[in-house]
Amino acid sequence: xxxxxxxxxxxxxxxxxxxxxxxxxxxxxxxxxxxxxxxxxxxxxxxxxxxxxxxxxxxxxxxxxxxxxxxxxxxxxxxxxxxxxxxxxxxxxxxxxxxxxxxxxxxxxxxxxxxxxxxxxxxxxxxxxxxxxxxxxxxxxxxxxxxxxxxxxxxxxxxxxxxxxxxxxxxxxxxxxxxxxxxxxxxxxxxxxxxxxxxxxxxxxxxxxxxxx
Amino acid sequence: xxxxxxxxxxxxxxxxxxxxxxxxxxxxxxxxxxxxxxxxxxxxxxxxxxxxxxxxxxxxxxxxxxxxxxxxxxxxxxxxxxxxxxxxxxxxxxxxxxxxxxxxxxxxxxxxxxxxxxxxxxxxxxxxxxxxxxxxxxxxxxxxxxxxxxxxxxxxxxxxxxxxxxxxxxxxxxxxxxxxxxxxxxxxxxxxxxxxxxxxxxxxxxxxxxxxxxxxxxxxxxxxxxxxxxxxxxxxxxxxxxxx
Numbered sequence: 001x002x003x004x005x006x007x008x009x010x011x012x013x014x015x016x017x018x019x020x021x022x023x024x025x026x027x028x029x030x031x032x033x034x035x036x037x038x039x040x041x042x043x044x045x046x047x048x049x050x051x052x053x054x055x056x057x058x059x060x061x062x063x064x065x066x067x068x069x070x071x072x073x074x075x076x077x078x079x080x081x082x083x084x085x086x087x088x089x090x091x092x093x094x095x096x097x098x099x100x101x102x103x104x105x106x107x108x109x110x111x112x113x114x115x116x117x118x119x120x121x122x123x124x125x126x127x128x129x130x131x132x133x134x135x136x137x138x139x140x141x142x143x144x145x146x147x148x149x150x151x152x153x154x155x156x157x158x159x160x161x162x163x164x165x166x167x168x169x170x171x172x173x174x175x176x177x178x179x180x181x182x183x184x185x186x187x188x189x190x191x192x193x194x195x196x197x198x199x200x201x202x203x204x205x206x207x208x209x210x211x212x213x
Numbered sequence: 214x215x216x217x218x219x220x221x222x223x224x225x226x227x228x229x230x231x232x233x234x235x236x237x238x239x240x241x242x243x244x245x246x247x248x249x250x251x252x253x254x255x256x257x258x259x260x261x262x263x264x265x266x267x268x269x270x271x272x273x274x275x276x277x278x279x280x281x282x283x284x285x286x287x288x289x290x291x292x293x294x295x296x297x298x299x300x301x302x303x304x305x306x307x308x309x310x311x312x313x314x315x316x317x318x319x320x321x322x323x324x325x326x327x328x329x330x331x332x333x334x335x336x337x338x339x340x341x342x343x344x345x346x347x348x349x350x351x352x353x354x355x356x357x358x359x360x361x362x363x364x365x366x367x368x369x370x371x372x373x374x375x376x377x378x379x380x381x382x383x384x385x386x387x388x389x390x391x392x393x394x395x396x397x398x399x400x401x402x403x404x405x406x407x408x409x410x411x412x413x414x415x416x417x418x419x420x421x422x423x424x425x426x427x428x429x430x431x432x433x434x435x436x437x438x439x440x441x442x443x444x445x446x447x448x449x450x451x452x453x454x455x456x457x
Contacts, residue, residue, distance in 0.1 A: 003417045008386075008426035009453050078426050082384035085318050085425035091232070092311045095285035096381040097435035102428060103383055172429040178451030181444045 008081075011074055016173040018071040023170060023195070025064060030202045033142075037209055041139035048138045052127060072113060079106045101164040102172070108165035115158035143210060152207040159200040167196035214240040214301065217309040218253065220265050226321045226329075232311075242302035246289060247272065247279055249301050266325040274298045274438060277373030280380065281326050282313040287377040287436045295375065295438040315376050317385035319422040330376045332422040333390060337374070340414035341394045343403050362400045369396035371439045378433035378441070384425030389433035391419050392449035393441045399452050409456035416453060 004010060032051065035044035051057050101108065122145060126133035133141055145151050170192035174180045180188060216237045223230030237253050244252070247269045254264035269279040279296040283289040289299040304310060314322050319332035372393035379387050395412055398404025404411070427446055434443040 003420070004413065004457060007416050007453075008420050008424075009416055009450060012426055013450070013454070082386075082425035082428070085385035085423060086316055086383075087318055088316050090282060090285070090313055090316055092282075092285040092313065094381065094383065094432070095290075096287065096432035098383075098430040098432045102430035105428065168429070175429045175443070175447050176427070176450060178447050178454060180447040182442070185444060 008078075011078055012176045015071060015074045015078065016176040018067045018074070019169055020173050020177075021064075021067045022071060023166070023173075026199050030199060033203060033206055036139065036142055036206050041137065044139045044142075045137055049136065052135070068116070072109075075106065075109055099168060099171075102168045105165060105168060108161045111158060111161040112165060115154075115162075118154075142206075146207040146210045152211065155207055156204050159204045163196045163200035166199065167192050170195055214242060214304070214306045216240055216249075216304070216307075219309060219311040220326070221313045221322075222265070222325050223314075223322050225324060230322065240301055242300070244301045245272070245297055246283070246299040246301065247297040266323075266327050268327045269297055272297045275373055277375035280315055280328075280330075280375045280377055282315060282380055284311055287315070287380040288375075288438050292435065293438060293440050295373075298438075315380040317376075317379050317424070319385070319387075319424055320376060320379065328376075330374070332424070333374050333376060333379075333387065335422060336387065336391060336415050336418045337394060339418035340407075340411035341398070343398060343407060345403070356402055358401060366397050366400040369393040369400075369441060369445055372397075372437075372441050373439060375438060377436045377438060379424065381432040381436035382425065382427075383430060383432065384428055386427050386433070387419050387422075387424040388427040388446050388449065389437060389441055389443070391415050392445035395449045395452055396445045399448065408452060412449070412452045412456045 032044065032047045035047055038044065121131065123138060123141065125131040126138075126141065127135045146155070171180075171185075171188050174184075174188045218235045218237055219232045220235065221230055222233045235253060235257075237249070237256065240249050240252065247267075250265060250267055250269075257264045267279070267281060270276040271278075274295040274297060277295070280288060281296055283296070283299075288294060288296050289303070291299055291303050312326060314320075314326045315328045315330075317328075320328040320330055323329050370393070372390060374390060376387075376390070378389035379385050382389075395415065398411060399408055429443070429446070431443055434441065
């Protein structure tokens with residue numbers, strides 16, 4: 001039984017499911033963030049308040065943190081195992097054709113993790129009372145952060161890397177879950193491309209608009 | 214054609230290997246890569262030097278023994294060919310060719326370019342068969358098979374177990390090989406009765422042998438000399454979940 005629960009295929013299955021759950025979360029987060037574009041702070045702040053206090057969301061939040069933790073832990077564990085599968089490498093770089101960004105998932109994922117830590121420090125820690133700030137006015141916290149050019153640039157770089165991660169992530173998850181064949185592969189690839197562009201661009205547009213107007 | 218060859222030389226599995234450089238003259242463009250290496254060895258033997266050890270057998274792309282990593286490509290830069298069918302006309306006069314053995318933990322180097330690929334055999338032995346009583350062959354048309362399935366089963370059954378998928382994969386994963394072996398049975402009625410035990414046993418053996426997991430990069434598909442398709446891995450995953 002252990003052999004089945006912890007086989008390479010099962011671990012990938014868990015990673016794919018966790019990843020897909022995170023893919024569902026991103027558009028929700030984006031939807032709220034787009035309220036930052038309004039000059040009135042009220043809609044954004046009340047949405048943030050709702051997300052922080054509504055009991056059902058609290059349950060989902062625990063599930064979300066658990067999912068992030070599982071996705072990262074499994075990702076790192078599988079990567080180490082994969083590195084160990086080739087203890088002696090090639091002298092000439094492997095030129096085999098691969099899917100775009102598929103070889104760099106650990107690095108793009110790692111960058112997203114670094115951003116996540118910064119993001120927690122900037123927002124979630126305020127809610128926990130670990131960092132100074134008004135948890136009821138995330139609107140002004142966000143506006144202040146985005147008006148720092150260095151932060152906005154870092155934000156864009158992180159979302160570019162997230163886009164790279166998402167493009168392979170979505171199609172790879174379907175393949176891992178066994179939900180791909182000759183017919184559906186191009187369709188899934190197209191959906192991955194649309195998702196991987198739309199979501200990061202949606203996030204990245206916010207500091208741009210704040211800068212321009 | 215004149216070539217400069219940088220070839221991995223290693224006495225045995227325990228020895229430390231190194232690259233040796235050879236200059237080879239008189240290579241004809243119509244020679245196969247394996248014939249070119251045979252010419253090199255003939256020259257080396259005549260000079261009283263030790264020849265390069267490499268695997269080869271059928272010279273028609275069906276035995277899977279001639280695998281080597283050529284200039285960064287398993288089986289060389291041309292798609293859909295084994296090393297023995299790779300023609301020297303794909304290389305330029307005066308070119309430097311670097312030849313390395315397959316690199317993977319489950320494929321220890323035996324000598325020079327020869328690796329021990331019996332890890333793949335062990336996966337096959339674990340479940341890649343159907344248990345039928347021996348006897349007279351039944352009437353072929355007694356068991357109807359959908360044409361689509363029989364075509365797909367055949368496409369996956371052409372896998373020669375050369376290990377190029379493992380060599381190409383950044384994770385040294387054998388998933389394409391295992392998925393081809395699983396598919397050739399899973400798609401046919403004769404393979405269904407033992408489908409669950411088969412996939413469980415073959416995946417367990419694959420893990421035991423130390424192959425990596427699948428990152429769906431597609432490197433295996435692009436380097437497979439028999440052009441086994443990546444969606445076989447999706448089928449393998451499906452079969453595995455069904456067997457849980």
